[in-house]
Amino acid sequence: MQPVVSDGVLAAFADVVMRIAREIDPNGPHGLDIVPLTGTEALVMRWVHHNPGTSPSAVAEATALQRSNCSVALRSLVAKGMIERQTAPDDARAVRLLPTPLADRSVEKLHAYWAERLRSALDDDQKGFADAAELLIRVEDGLRRHPAAPVSD
Template sequence: MPPSVSDGALAELADVVMRVAREIDPKGPQAPDIVPLTGTEALVMRWVHHNPGASPSAVARATALQRSNCSVALRSLVAKGLIERQTAPDDARVTRLHPTALADESVQKLHAYWAGRLRRALDGDEAGVQAAAALLARIEEELRHGGDPPPMSS
């Protein structure tokens, strides 16, 4: 990023993202009727929903979770009826993870909740929504694949 963007401006952007995330968190009083998840479960569920058929190892790598933590989350998601484990047709030693119909229904309800909250907040600003989504997707991609973060200064 060019040095013309100040640390203060970047910190404010991060802070705004965190505040918006809190406002659209589905655990509040207006929450949709969905299966409640921990943060780790939501992270794993999101990955499996976007990548059906992934292996548990792939999910752990992609989410940067330790395998043991990912396994705990997967067991919980299976118990909640949101993920099913299937044996790979070409190799019985390989497990593939798939979202269930309940997971798809919960994701649809969650997306409708988010859309409604943001629609009221943005009042039809389609260009702004597209620009913000593109910027945030670019930030996510770079943070995920752009290497190690700089050391924290004390």
């Protein structure tokens, strides 16, 4: 059975997603006044922000980072004031990770920046945007469920 969407269309989709990501990068040419984060730090911060109270091991697993790399990113985020480590109330050996108020403000600024950039790019014609966002969320979920396999020659 022939795939519904061709490899070329899927590759073009991925390529445009990457180009859009570069255009809305807050550290790019249109930079924001927020705490600068590396790609790994942003990945970890995003997970902690969406999952407050998570553990360091859960962050490493969810982001597919090696534990050592995740630990380095977490230490850096703590030093930058973006994440707070708390002892779990039910187990003094366990650590919970929480975004700080600084992180919350940075995320709010980032989301407002992204919304404005995308709104202005669409010249107020925002038809289909909710459907596109839903599609991208499904793609992300599917990519998490099906890790990358080596590409054959």
